Amino acid sequence: MKTICFYFQVHQPMRLRKYRFFDMGKSHNYLDDAANRSIMQKVARRCYLPMNALMLKLIEENRGAFKVSFSISGPAIEQFRAYAPEVLDSFKKLVATGHVEFLAETYSHSLASLVDMDEFRSEVRRHSALMEAEFGQKPGAFRNTELIYSDAIGAEVAALGFKTMLAEGAKHVLGWKSPNYVYAGAVDQKLRLLLRNYKLSDDIAFRFSNRGWDEWPLTADKYVGWLADASNPGEVINLFMDYETFGEHQWADSGIFDFMARLPKTALAQKHGLRFATVSEAAGNNQPVAVLHSPHAMSWADEERDVTAWLGNELQDEAFAKLYALKENVRKVNNPDFDFVWRFMQNSDHFYYMATKWLSDGDVHTYFNPYGSAYEAFINYMNVLSDFTVDLDRALAGR
Amino acid sequence: MRVLMFGWEFPPHIAGGLGTATYGLTRGLAKNGVEVKMVVPKAYGDEDQRFVRVVNASDVVTRFGDTAHKDIWDKMTFIEIDSNMIPYASPEEYFAKREEWERTGSVRTGGDIWTGRYSFSGRYGENLMEEVARYAMVAAEVAGQMEGQFDAIHAHDWLTYFAGMAAKAVSGKPLVVHMHATEYDRSGENINRTVYDIERAGMEAADRVIAVSNLTRNIVIEKYGIPAEKVVTVHNAVRFAGTVAEDVERGVEDKIVTFLGRITYQKGPDYFVEAAAKVLKKLPGVRFVMAGSGDMMNHVVRRVAALGIADRFHFTGFLKGDDVQKMFALSDVYVMPSVSEPFGISPLEAMKSNVPVIISKQSGVAEVLEYAVKVDYWDVDALADAIYALVQYPALSRMFSAKGLEEVTGLKWDNAAAKVKEVYQAAIDSLKK
Numbered sequence: 001m002k003t004i005c006f007y008f009q010v011h012q013p014m015r016l017r018k019y020r021f022f023d024m025g026k027s028h029n030y031l032d033d034a035a036n037r038s039i040m041q042k043v044a045r046r047c048y049l050p051m052n053a054l055m056l057k058l059i060e061e062n063r064g065a066f067k068v069s070f071s072i073s074g075p076a077i078e079q080f081r082a083y084a085p086e087v088l089d090s091f092k093k094l095v096a097t098g099h100v101e102f103l104a105e106t107y108s109h110s111l112a113s114l115v116d117m118d119e120f121r122s123e124v125r126r127h128s129a130l131m132e133a134e135f136g137q138k139p140g141a142f143r144n145t146e147l148i149y150s151d152a153i154g155a156e157v158a159a160l161g162f163k164t165m166l167a168e169g170a171k172h173v174l175g176w177k178s179p180n181y182v183y184a185g186a187v188d189q190k191l192r193l194l195l196r197n198y199k200l201s202d203d204i205a206f207r208f209s210n211r212g213w214d215e216w217p218l219t220a221d222k223y224v225g226w227l228a229d230a231s232n233p234g235e236v237i238n239l240f241m242d243y244e245t246f247g248e249h250q251w252a253d254s255g256i257f258d259f260m261a262r263l264p265k266t267a268l269a270q271k272h273g274l275r276f277a278t279v280s281e282a283a284g285n286n287q288p289v290a291v292l293h294s295p296h297a298m299s300w301a302d303e304e305r306d307v308t309a310w311l312g313n314e315l316q317d318e319a320f321a322k323l324y325a326l327k328e329n330v331r332k333v334n335n336p337d338f339d340f341v342w343r344f345m346q347n348s349d350h351f352y353y354m355a356t357k358w359l360s361d362g363d364v365h366t367y368f369n370p371y372g373s374a375y376e377a378f379i380n381y382m383n384v385l386s387d388f389t390v391d392l393d394r395a396l397a398g399r
Numbered sequence: 400m401r402v403l404m405f406g407w408e409f410p411p412h413i414a415g416g417l418g419t420a421t422y423g424l425t426r427g428l429a430k431n432g433v434e435v436k437m438v439v440p441k442a443y444g445d446e447d448q449r450f451v452r453v454v455n456a457s458d459v460v461t462r463f464g465d466t467a468h469k470d471i472w473d474k475m476t477f478i479e480i481d482s483n484m485i486p487y488a489s490p491e492e493y494f495a496k497r498e499e500w501e502r503t504g505s506v507r508t509g510g511d512i513w514t515g516r517y518s519f520s521g522r523y524g525e526n527l528m529e530e531v532a533r534y535a536m537v538a539a540e541v542a543g544q545m546e547g548q549f550d551a552i553h554a555h556d557w558l559t560y561f562a563g564m565a566a567k568a569v570s571g572k573p574l575v576v577h578m579h580a581t582e583y584d585r586s587g588e589n590i591n592r593t594v595y596d597i598e599r600a601g602m603e604a605a606d607r608v609i610a611v612s613n614l615t616r617n618i619v620i621e622k623y624g625i626p627a628e629k630v631v632t633v634h635n636a637v638r639f640a641g642t643v644a645e646d647v648e649r650g651v652e653d654k655i656v657t658f659l660g661r662i663t664y665q666k667g668p669d670y671f672v673e674a675a676a677k678v679l680k681k682l683p684g685v686r687f688v689m690a691g692s693g694d695m696m697n698h699v700v701r702r703v704a705a706l707g708i709a710d711r712f713h714f715t716g717f718l719k720g721d722d723v724q725k726m727f728a729l730s731d732v733y734v735m736p737s738v739s740e741p742f743g744i745s746p747l748e749a750m751k752s753n754v755p756v757i758i759s760k761q762s763g764v765a766e767v768l769e770y771a772v773k774v775d776y777w778d779v780d781a782l783a784d785a786i787y788a789l790v791q792y793p794a795l796s797r798m799f800s801a802k803g804l805e806e807v808t809g810l811k812w813d814n815a816a817a818k819v820k821e822v823y824q825a826a827i828d829s830l831k832k
Binding site for chain 1: 648688703705711713714715722725
């Protein structure tokens with residue numbers, strides 16, 4: 001019997017306003033509140049609310065045979081509280097069914113695991129505390145920002161007490177091996193890894209509404225056929241994707257909601273031999289088949305499945321280095337107001353906007369980018385960071 | 400004396416120095432009793448079907464925000480010719496805009512020199528050279544209709560030289576051409592041959608050539624082979640009326656070193672960046688600001704990031720209107736590291752705002768300024784030393800800003816215009832011989 005494991009990532013960055021050189025030292029107001037609010041409300045209306053209602057209905061209809069897992073970033077939770085509290089309520093209703101698992105991640109959707117393990121640990125603990133406070137669940141499974149994983153990060157996550165971690169089923173790491181089994185971490189082999197089946201995940205997340213795709217239109221029957229097919233062997237099929245896929249990246253009129261509405265019943269038909277599980281159940285119910293070695297960081301982004309979407313060009317490296325150089329001073333000042341800025345400045349999205357690789361993945365980058373160019377994104381970010389540094393120095397001096 | 404002038408009409412903060420200079424000059428000429436009939440290109444777009452129109456001078460004055468001295472403007476006539484020519488446009492840029500227009504039916508105007516030219520019409524030439532020729536034909540028509548109303552013709556920069564030559568052919572009046580920049584300043588040694596040929600043809604046809612500096616005069620003589628006795632240097636000046644440096648509240652305590660101009664090869668932005676990195680190694684309390692936009696901007700941003708100084712080196716993008724004055728008011732040092740600058744009016748604007756300036760020896764303005772630090776544009780160490788000194792030694796910067804203000808106050812357009820008037824007379828006399 002094959003297990004289907006749905007995991008959805010929920011995240012909204014805190015977007016910066018146009019912050020000019022002339023604002024420096026005068027205004028410490030960095031966020032584009034209007035954009036953040038209107039985007040949150042739009043996505044709530046198109047995706048979070050209808051999709052949560054659908055998930056609730058499917059879980060109830062199938063009496064728990066259908067299960068899903070989520071992780072929600074800190075900035076997303078903070079913006080739900082501020083702009084769309086009804087979304088938080090609907091997530092709480094899902095928790096109450098007992099068939100939904102919430103995973104831990106970095107609080108700020110940050111890239112700290114690539115540079116500063118100390119900060120990374122503090123980010124993860126903060127997020128776990130948030131999950132417990134909001135949903136009454138202490139996360140036992142972890143997923144890093146953008147599914148970034150390496151042996152070293154895995155070891156750190158295991159040391160933090162997590163039993164399961166998600167990663168990309170990247171071809172350059174797996175080679176001939178299949179993502180449809182549970183693997184063990186290279187350093188601490190007690191850590192279980194679930195690897196994303198990128199082909200089947202992207203059939204929904206990227207290709208669903210693409211009329212140029214030879215499998216269009218994708219129906220629940222056809223898709224369940226692929227999941228169950230003997231040519232797709234294995235024990236766990238991991239379908240990991242952005243939650244915003246539903247209604248936001250794939251619009252409602254593409255039929256994505258109807259597809260999801262039919263999927264559980266179709267899959268649960270006896271002839272297919274499929275069942276659903278949360279992340280921790282899927283990892284716990286299956287033995288690891290092998291150790292996974294990933295000495296270099298991989299992620300679920302772009303063709304390369306590495307971290308070059310966020311780091312690597314001069315702009316990204318400079319901004320990143322200058323940001324993390326502030327850590328000690330932020331700690332010394334020890335003021336929640338500064339901590340708040342420090343955290344949203346760590347959102348990986350800011351660095352994504354500074355990417356300059358514009359080949360096959362350029363479309364995806366442009367879609368998510370509020371700036372005209374990587375250079376504009378960099379200049380704006382550095383203006384904010386410079387002012388924050390000035391403010392921080394003043395606070396330190398006045399302590 | 401009456402002059403038919405082929406000039407440029409631009410609000411001073413939008414284009415570069417050329418609009419500002421022709422504006423200051425015509426004002427000075429009016430004060431010197433010269434009647435100016437000013438012919439300017441202006442893009443009307445498709446709505447307005449006229450190719451030529453006479454504009455009330457006071458309308459133009461209002462656009463410059465200069466409503467005082469109405470008496471002076473009574474001496475002027477403005478004639479606008481429908482055209483999309485703008486100064487600083489290279490044939491390549493024009494071609495790109497034209498292509499964009501054909502593809503999309505409109506031309507985007509961003510933070511560059513095309514700002515303010517709101518329309519681009521199919522009625523304009525296929526390429527810049529065709530447009531220059533078309534403009535000349537309309538100019539000849541204008542000159543013919545104004546027969547007996549002017550004693551000399553004055554053309555500013557190569558785009559209007561064919562117009563000046565055509566007007567001379569029609570009227571038989573002497574031609575003075577004004578070199579605000581040469582193709583060598585714009586493009587280094589990789590000159591555009593066609594542009595060079597037009598510049599040379601204009602100067603050869605002219606009875607007198609005005610160069611904005613001795614630097615430019617030498618290029619005209621050596622690289623264009625124009626007889627030295629025909630070429631006269633008249634330095635630009637600076638206008639004091641209008642905006643007064645405002646009191647801007649400072650957000651940061653650090654000293655601010657500013658580069659303000661187009662971010663292009665000619666302006667030497669990369670030398671500013673390298674010098675900034677050197678200064679920042681020694682001094683913590685300094686910030687560098689690059690204000691402007693241009694084709695080298697992305698390159699410069701990358702270099703700043705690679706040098707690891709992006710937390711102290713800021714970009715403002717293209718500044719317009721009051722922001723320019725605001726930037727000067729915030730600056731402690733102004734740097735113009737131009738690789739090749741025929742004149743360079745912006746250091747004078749900085750000095751007006753009490754800001755000490757560092758200029759490259761390769762700028763024409765270096766010839767008229769005593770109280771400016773002068774360095775070779777390529778000498779990054781000397782530039783860094785000069786910035787360090789002006790930031791660290793208040794006595795020095797006080798001296799430069801006080802004496803500099805005095806000095807720049809003495810550079811009046813009235814005086815420059817008087818010299819230009821002499822050039823007109825010499826040109827008229829040379830034809831009589």
